[in-house]
Amino acid sequence: xxxxxxxxxxxxxxxxxRLDDRMTFATHVPLFTACNSGLWFFKIFQNHDxxxxxxxxxxxxxxxxxxxxxxxAIADYSDPSPATPAPATGFKPKEKAxxxxxx
Numbered sequence: 001x002x003x004x005x006x007x008x009x010x011x012x013x014x015x016x017x018r019l020d021d022r023m024t025f026a027t028h029v030p031l032f033t034a035c036n037s038g039l040w041f042f043k044i045f046q047n048h049d050x051x052x053x054x055x056x057x058x059x060x061x062x063x064x065x066x067x068x069x070x071x072x073a074i075a076d077y078s079d080p081s082p083a084t085p086a087p088a089t090g091f092k093p094k095e096k097a098x099x100x101x102x103x
Contacts, residue, residue, distance in 0.1 A: 015077075022071060024071075032061070
Protein backbone atom coordinates (compact mmCIF):
# COMPACT_ATOMS: atom_id res chain seq x y z
CA UNK A 1 0.00 0.00 0.00
CA UNK A 2 1.48 3.38 -0.93
CA UNK A 3 2.28 5.79 1.88
CA UNK A 4 -0.41 8.32 2.71
CA UNK A 5 0.34 11.92 3.43
CA UNK A 6 -1.77 13.37 6.23
CA UNK A 7 -1.62 16.96 4.99
CA UNK A 8 -1.53 18.86 1.73
CA UNK A 9 1.74 17.95 -0.06
CA UNK A 10 4.06 20.92 -0.19
CA UNK A 11 7.64 20.77 -1.47
CA UNK A 12 8.61 23.31 1.20
CA UNK A 13 7.73 20.79 3.92
CA UNK A 14 10.95 19.01 5.00
CA UNK A 15 9.19 15.73 5.83
CA UNK A 16 7.54 15.69 2.40
CA UNK A 17 10.85 16.41 0.63
CA ARG A 18 12.56 13.58 2.54
CA LEU A 19 9.78 11.13 1.67
CA ASP A 20 9.67 12.27 -1.96
CA ASP A 21 13.43 11.87 -2.41
CA ARG A 22 13.42 8.42 -0.82
CA MET A 23 10.50 7.29 -2.97
CA THR A 24 12.30 8.55 -6.07
CA PHE A 25 15.37 6.55 -5.04
CA ALA A 26 13.15 3.53 -4.34
CA THR A 27 11.89 3.80 -7.93
CA HIS A 28 15.43 4.18 -9.30
CA VAL A 29 16.64 0.89 -7.76
CA PRO A 30 14.11 -1.50 -9.41
CA LEU A 31 14.44 0.36 -12.71
CA PHE A 32 18.21 -0.20 -12.58
CA THR A 33 17.72 -3.83 -11.62
CA ALA A 34 15.13 -4.59 -14.31
CA CYS A 35 16.99 -2.88 -17.16
CA ASN A 36 20.39 -4.31 -16.32
CA SER A 37 19.13 -7.82 -15.69
CA GLY A 38 17.39 -7.70 -19.08
CA LEU A 39 20.55 -6.40 -20.72
CA TRP A 40 22.72 -9.14 -19.23
CA PHE A 41 20.11 -11.83 -19.86
CA PHE A 42 20.04 -11.10 -23.59
CA LYS A 43 23.83 -10.62 -23.70
CA ILE A 44 24.37 -14.09 -22.22
CA PHE A 45 21.36 -15.80 -23.84
CA GLN A 46 22.19 -14.62 -27.37
CA ASN A 47 25.94 -15.06 -26.75
CA HIS A 48 26.61 -11.52 -27.97
CA ASP A 49 29.87 -9.71 -27.53
CA UNK A 50 28.67 -6.38 -26.14
CA UNK A 51 31.63 -4.66 -24.51
CA UNK A 52 29.49 -1.60 -23.84
CA UNK A 53 27.22 -3.57 -21.46
CA UNK A 54 29.84 -3.35 -18.73
CA UNK A 55 30.06 0.42 -19.17
CA UNK A 56 26.29 0.86 -19.11
CA UNK A 57 25.93 -1.19 -15.93
CA UNK A 58 28.96 0.36 -14.24
CA UNK A 59 27.99 3.91 -15.12
CA UNK A 60 24.41 3.45 -14.02
CA UNK A 61 25.56 1.76 -10.80
CA UNK A 62 27.83 4.74 -10.08
CA UNK A 63 24.91 7.11 -10.64
CA UNK A 64 22.74 4.96 -8.36
CA UNK A 65 25.37 5.04 -5.60
CA UNK A 66 25.71 8.82 -5.97
CA UNK A 67 21.93 9.14 -5.76
CA UNK A 68 21.90 7.05 -2.57
CA UNK A 69 24.70 9.09 -1.00
CA UNK A 70 22.85 12.31 -1.79
CA UNK A 71 19.48 11.12 -0.46
CA UNK A 72 20.73 9.43 2.70
CA ALA A 73 23.80 11.50 3.65
CA ILE A 74 24.03 14.87 1.94
CA ALA A 75 20.51 16.23 1.47
CA ASP A 76 19.52 18.91 3.97
CA TYR A 77 15.84 18.62 4.80
CA SER A 78 15.71 21.37 7.40
CA ASP A 79 13.27 24.22 6.98
CA PRO A 80 14.47 26.63 4.31
CA SER A 81 15.45 29.98 5.78
CA PRO A 82 13.09 32.76 4.82
CA ALA A 83 14.43 34.85 2.00
CA THR A 84 15.17 38.43 2.88
CA PRO A 85 12.98 40.83 0.96
CA ALA A 86 14.63 42.80 -1.80
CA PRO A 87 15.39 46.40 -0.92
CA ALA A 88 12.81 48.92 -2.02
CA THR A 89 13.58 50.60 -5.32
CA GLY A 90 11.15 53.44 -5.02
CA PHE A 91 9.18 52.14 -7.98
CA LYS A 92 5.46 52.28 -7.57
CA PRO A 93 3.32 50.51 -10.16
CA LYS A 94 0.72 52.55 -12.00
CA GLU A 95 -2.75 52.37 -10.67
CA LYS A 96 -5.42 51.27 -13.09
CA ALA A 97 -7.21 54.14 -14.67
CA UNK A 98 -10.84 54.33 -13.70
CA UNK A 99 -13.33 54.52 -16.51
CA UNK A 100 -14.97 57.86 -16.70
CA UNK A 101 -18.67 57.94 -17.24
CA UNK A 102 -19.81 60.48 -19.78
CA UNK A 103 -23.38 61.73 -19.60
